[in-house]
Amino acid sequence: MPDQLIFAMEVFLNGLMAGVLYALVALGFVLIFKASGIFNYAQGVMALFAALTLVGVMEGQVPFSHLVNAVLGTEIHHFGWHVPALLAIALTMLVMIALAWAVNHFVFRHLVNQEPIILFMATIGLAYFLEGLGDIMWGADIKKLDVGLPQGINTIIDEYTYNLFDYGFFIDNLDIVATLIAAVLVAGLIVFAQYTKQGRAMRAVADDHQAALSVGISLNWIWVMVWSLAGFVALVAGIVWGTKSGVQFSLSLIALKALPVLMLGGFTSIPGAIVGGLIIGVGEKLFEFLIGAPYLGGATENWFAYMLALLFLVFRPQGLFGEKIIERV
Amino acid sequence: MRKMFMTAALGAALAAGPALAELVVPDLSYRTGPYGANGIPFSDGYQDYFTLVNERDGGVGGEKIRIAECETGYNTEKGVECYEATKDEGSLVYQPLSTGITYQLIPKTAADGIPMHTMGYGRTSAKNGAVFRNVFNYPANYWDGASHAITHILNENDGDISGRKIALVYHNSAYGKEPIRTLEELAKKHGFELMLLPVDHPGQEQKSQWLQIRREKPDNVIMWGWGVMNQVAIQEAVNIRYPMDQFIGIWWSGSENDVKAAGDGADGYKALTFHNLGDDYPLYDDMRKYVVDAGKAAGAGDQVGSVLYNRGMYAAMLAVEAIKTAQELAGTSNITSEQMRDGMEALEITEAKMAALGLPAFGPEFKVTCENHGGDGYGAVSQWDAAAGEYKLITDYYQSDQEVIGKLVAEDSAAYAEENGITPGCD
Numbered sequence: 001m002p003d004q005l006i007f008a009m010e011v012f013l014n015g016l017m018a019g020v021l022y023a024l025v026a027l028g029f030v031l032i033f034k035a036s037g038i039f040n041y042a043q044g045v046m047a048l049f050a051a052l053t054l055v056g057v058m059e060g061q062v063p064f065s066h067l068v069n070a071v072l073g074t075e076i077h078h079f080g081w082h083v084p085a086l087l088a089i090a091l092t093m094l095v096m097i098a099l100a101w102a103v104n105h106f107v108f109r110h111l112v113n114q115e116p117i118i119l120f121m122a123t124i125g126l127a128y129f130l131e132g133l134g135d136i137m138w139g140a141d142i143k144k145l146d147v148g149l150p151q152g153i154n155t156i157i158d159e160y161t162y163n164l165f166d167y168g169f170f171i172d173n174l175d176i177v178a179t180l181i182a183a184v185l186v187a188g189l190i191v192f193a194q195y196t197k198q199g200r201a202m203r204a205v206a207d208d209h210q211a212a213l214s215v216g217i218s219l220n221w222i223w224v225m226v227w228s229l230a231g232f233v234a235l236v237a238g239i240v241w242g243t244k245s246g247v248q249f250s251l252s253l254i255a256l257k258a259l260p261v262l263m264l265g266g267f268t269s270i271p272g273a274i275v276g277g278l279i280i281g282v283g284e285k286l287f288e289f290l291i292g293a294p295y296l297g298g299a300t301e302n303w304f305a306y307m308l309a310l311l312f313l314v315f316r317p318q319g320l321f322g323e324k325i326i327e328r329v
Numbered sequence: 330m331r332k333m334f335m336t337a338a339l340g341a342a343l344a345a346g347p348a349l350a351e352l353v354v355p356d357l358s359y360r361t362g363p364y365g366a367n368g369i370p371f372s373d374g375y376q377d378y379f380t381l382v383n384e385r386d387g388g389v390g391g392e393k394i395r396i397a398e399c400e401t402g403y404n405t406e407k408g409v410e411c412y413e414a415t416k417d418e419g420s421l422v423y424q425p426l427s428t429g430i431t432y433q434l435i436p437k438t439a440a441d442g443i444p445m446h447t448m449g450y451g452r453t454s455a456k457n458g459a460v461f462r463n464v465f466n467y468p469a470n471y472w473d474g475a476s477h478a479i480t481h482i483l484n485e486n487d488g489d490i491s492g493r494k495i496a497l498v499y500h501n502s503a504y505g506k507e508p509i510r511t512l513e514e515l516a517k518k519h520g521f522e523l524m525l526l527p528v529d530h531p532g533q534e535q536k537s538q539w540l541q542i543r544r545e546k547p548d549n550v551i552m553w554g555w556g557v558m559n560q561v562a563i564q565e566a567v568n569i570r571y572p573m574d575q576f577i578g579i580w581w582s583g584s585e586n587d588v589k590a591a592g593d594g595a596d597g598y599k600a601l602t603f604h605n606l607g608d609d610y611p612l613y614d615d616m617r618k619y620v621v622d623a624g625k626a627a628g629a630g631d632q633v634g635s636v637l638y639n640r641g642m643y644a645a646m647l648a649v650e651a652i653k654t655a656q657e658l659a660g661t662s663n664i665t666s667e668q669m670r671d672g673m674e675a676l677e678i679t680e681a682k683m684a685a686l687g688l689p690a691f692g693p694e695f696k697v698t699c700e701n702h703g704g705d706g707y708g709a710v711s712q713w714d715a716a717a718g719e720y721k722l723i724t725d726y727y728q729s730d731q732e733v734i735g736k737l738v739a740e741d742s743a744a745y746a747e748e749n750g751i752t753p754g755c756d
Contacts, residue, residue: 007544014536021534066629132361139629140365142560142586152568152594170543172568241533244564246590250363250531250557257534288537299501299527301537 003167010161010169011289012282017175019281020182024240025258026265026273027185028233033267034206035226038108038119042127044255046096046231049130051238051247052138053095055145058088063137085147089235096231097224099130104223112219131252140249145242149177178240182274185236189229189270198225206268256302263309266322275320280305352389352664354379354648355397355415357408357425363531364403364556366586367637369628371426372398374641376627377620381612382649384619389652390662396627405429412437421652421669422446424644428504431464436749438463444670448644449474449580449603453507454741456703458674459753461742465673467647467704468695469603469729472737474579475508476729477601477708478551479515481577484724491520496547498538498554498562501527505553508579512551514733532558539565552578559587567594574599577710583720584636588713596715599723603708604643604692606720608634612687616642636720643692651676674699693726699755703738706731 025047032040040046056063060079069075083091107122150173158168193199204212205222213219238247241254265276284301292300312319356375359368379394388394397418399411408430412423423438423445425431431451438445444463447455453471455464469477483490497512499505509525516523524547526538532554539562542550550571552562559582566576574597578587583600613633621630632638655664655672664672677696683689693707706729711720746753 007540011537011540014540018534018536135361135365140360140369142366142590144590144592146592151564153570170540170569245533245557245561248363248366248557248560248586249361250533253363253531253557254533285537289540293537293541297527298525298538299529301534302529 006165006167008286008289010167011285013169013171014175015282015285016278017171017179017281018285019261019278020179020274021175021240021277022257022261022280023265023274023277024178024182024185024233024237025254026261026277027182027189027270028230028237029255029258029262030265030267030270030273031189031226031230031233034270035202036108036119036205036223037116038123039116039267040230041120041123041255042130043230043234043258044252045127045130045134046099046234047238047241047254048247048249048251049099049134049238050092050096050231050235051145051242051251052134052143054088054092054147054235054239055143055242055247056138057091058083058085058147059143061138066139067136089147089239092235093232096235097228100224100227100231103227104220108223109220127252131249135249142246142248143242145239145247147239147243149174149239149243151243174240174243181236181240185233186270186274193270198222202226257305260305260309262319264312264319266319269319269321272319272321280308283308351395351419352392352421352652353395353397353415353419354645355399355411355418355420355423357401357411357423357427357430358398359401359403359426361400362402362404367556367584368403368426370584370632370635370637371641371644373626373628373630373632374638374643375424375645376641377616377633377638378642378645378649380620380625380627381616384623384625385615389649390656392662394649401425401427401430403427405433409433409437416441416443419666421664421666422648422673424448424648426450428452428507429502432503435461435464441666442670443666444673446644446648446673448640448647450504452745453703454738454745456701456738457742457753458697458699458702459742459755460746460751461702463670465697465702467676467697467702468678468693469706469708470703471507471579472511472734473603473703473706473708473729474601475511475551476515476706476734477710477727478577478579479512479519479521480727480730481599481710481724482549483519493521493549494524494545494547495521495549495551496524496526496542496545498526498528498535498542498550498552500532500554500558501529504555508551508553511734511737514737515730518730518733528554528558528562530558531556532561535561535565538562539569539571542566542571543569548575550576552576552582554578554582560590563588563595563598564591566598567591573597574712577601580640580708583711585718585720586637588715589718593715595713598713600711600713600720601708602636602711602720602722604639605688605690606636606639606711606722608639610688610691615687646686646688647676647678650678650682673697674702706734 028043032038060081062076065077154171154173157171162168201217202222261276261280265272284304287304288301292298358372376396379396383393397415401408401411408425412434428450431447447466449469455461455466512523528535576598578600580601588595620626651673654675655668656662658671659668679694683691695704707726709722709726710724712723713720
């Protein structure tokens with residue numbers, strides 16, 4: 001088999017894995033948009049906030065310690081304990097649920113029936129608020145996140161492909177784990193939406209707020225639930241991306257990777273986020289390998305992802321799996 | 330009521346007394362946003378040194394230094410706003426810690442007569458002071474860094490690197506592209522093959538670049554990154570089992586922030602530097618006594634001795650030494666920005682001077698002249714020791730390839746002078 005084809009296969013597989021990572025971020029956007037029509041600009045910052053909180057809880061960091069010490073003249077930074085990863089994840093999830101309640105109670109409850117652009121602007125404000133809150137609570141230094149996820153080359157795939165092609169493929173163990181997590185997450189979300197009472201209520205709200213209200217569904221409750229779910233997805237994305245690069249404030253920029261995925265997969269489809277992620281991941285990596293690096297000087301991935309999404313927008317504005325909006329006069 | 334208010338205001342003004350002379354040094358810092366983790370230690374070191382001089386010595390030449398901090402968020406537009414907001418306060422020198430902001434401020438500082446110090450960043454050809462009268466980039470610049478990396482590889486290979494493949498993984502921006510021309514010239518001179526691998530901002534996804542490195546197996550990788558790009562690159566290098574002792578980062582890819590996330594795998598990673606490391610210096614005893622323990626530190630006081638804290642502190646030390654030189658030249662302690670510029674242009678850093686300051690062998694010796702605003706291009710290589718959790722210098726300071734760099738500086742600065750109608754000169 002020609003070397004170029006073997007390398008392309010490796011790039012293809014890595015593109016799939018990268019696509020799953022993008023989809024993890026995109027899922028949070030989809031959940032909130034589907035249930036409330038809000039494009040949540042703060043989703044990337046929510047991933048950052050969740051990851052910061054997780055590391056802080058795990059390491060027994062005192063929240064707001066610099067503020068507390070400045071006011072009280074103390075020198076307390078750590079509680080002196082280390083919280084196991086699973087317990088820390090559960091505690092962080094409680095924080096994300098509290099955040100969901102606060103976001104709904106203090107912001108979006110007061111903005112019901114406002115124009116989508118107003119809601120969008122509110123999420124921009126929320127993003128900056130959360131970024132500042134995360135900084136004051138946990139500090140701005142880069143933190144290592146280790147919840148036990150494996151990293152580095154998968155030696156089984158490396159050896160197997162080496163025996164086949166005389167060239168071992170590089171697949172990161174973290175990417176494999178992320179793929180499994182994403183599969184479980186998507187399956188869980190689909191089961192939740194299709195087969196549980198709360199899930200059906202969420203879909204009812206997504207279809208028609210007024211009709212859902214008229215049959216006794218609490219809009220507040222559904223929105224808190226949806227923001228909590230988005231918080232959970234943000235936590236998962238924060239864990240995976242935080243493990244990859246350390247937990248730091250640039251983590252919020254992962255949202256940039258989710259946008260073309262959403263444009264391609266549609267803003268209202270959970271499977272669309274996954275399929276969109278895979279297409280973007282594979283497309284950008286193969287383009288970089290076949291055309292970008294050899295002929296265009298490289299660094300074409302971001303450009304290609306958005307170009308591909310733009311093409312889809314032109315021919316299928318609702319995305320691959322999005323709902324076509326037909327408004328009758 | 331109105332009379333009472335005016336009386337109170339007048340009383341307050343009298344109580345404040347006459348305005349004391351002070352030397353204003355702006356700090357265009359970034360403590361927030363994606364690059365805050367790097368901006369904080371630099372700014373802490375920069376400010377803490379001035380605070381130390383104020384608290385221990387009563388200022389410089391009897392004049393207290395006032396720091397005017399302005400948050401840029403590493404955003405060029407905000408950086409320019411900060412400059413405009415602070416320049417009329419009598420600002421002596423700017424240190425923007427951003428190549429993007431530097432490029433915007435070069436014409437502004439020239440027009441306003443305020444000097445700018447861009448230590449190890451900014452526009453490299455500003456080394457030619459005959460063209461860039463107000464910009465200084467001592468003790469080393471980007472092109473020196475590129476040459477330091479190649480010289481180190483040469484030294485490790487008995488002076489022969491012909492036929493080797495050297496990859497440059499760089500931030501796809503004006504900053505990241507700075508070393509390319511120098512490396513191309515050095516590739517011609519030494520016969521190595523240069524492989525260019527750009528990484529788009531912010532650099533969280535670098536799988537394509539590192540798969541290419543794994544396929545093409547360059548003998549060495551040089552990195553020109555900042556922020557998250559550094560951490561991801563080092564982690565990816567660990568993942569593909571690239572030998573860390575063949576991986577060299579520029580000084581902006583060589584802080585503790587860049588290696589800690591990769592854990593033990595980052596052990597052996599190398600980074601260039603133009604100043605020394607750690608906190609084992611007499612000056613730091615004073616820093617703790619007069620600043621940190623006294624509760625007067627700019628930050629939490631937890632960054633003392635880190636690479637970027639040291640760099641910020643070193644930048645402030647050079648500024649203070651330039652102020653002293655300017656005061657001597659001007660014959661007055663209350664200097665202006667123009668006099669500060671003259672002081673920077675006459676600055677000489679010797680080992681005796683650094684030792685007297687409590688910083689023996691902290692940086693290279695150099696002398697600034699009108700023709701040479703960039704020092705003599707000395708730098709060193711450090712290596713990360715994961716077990717000890719610190720970088721260690723593994724070489725002495727050595728000079729960059731002045732033959733190659735001098736020519737490039739002359740060409741680039743001449744082009745700038747022509748574009749901007751500047752007549753080069755030192756009069």
